[in-house]
Amino acid sequence: MSDDVCPACGSSRTRRGGTRIWGVYVLALMIALPAVLLFHLHAGIVAGVLLAVIVASHLILDTRVCLYCGQQYGSGRR
Ligand SMILES: [Zn+2]
DSSP states (O other): OOSSSTTTOOOOOOOOOHHHHHHHHHHHHHHHHHHHHTTTHHHHHHHHHHHHHHHHHHHHHHHETTTTTOOOOESSSO
16 A cells, blocks of 8 residues: 555555544534533434544545654545
């Protein structure tokens, strides 16, 4: 898998993620928690939406992080 190689240092120690994806996670949680606690939405429905947001964020952002040098890059769109 050539996509797994860091473009900055050539290390193959990379994983999916990045600050943008974590930003989406945190944002989704900050919306989901009050939705359940304050507005009494069904927790199962909120969890399903949360999961969809996380999956979508991976599909849309699709960024990888190098574990060696910390470089963040998009895979497949270079
Ligand atoms: Zn690197």
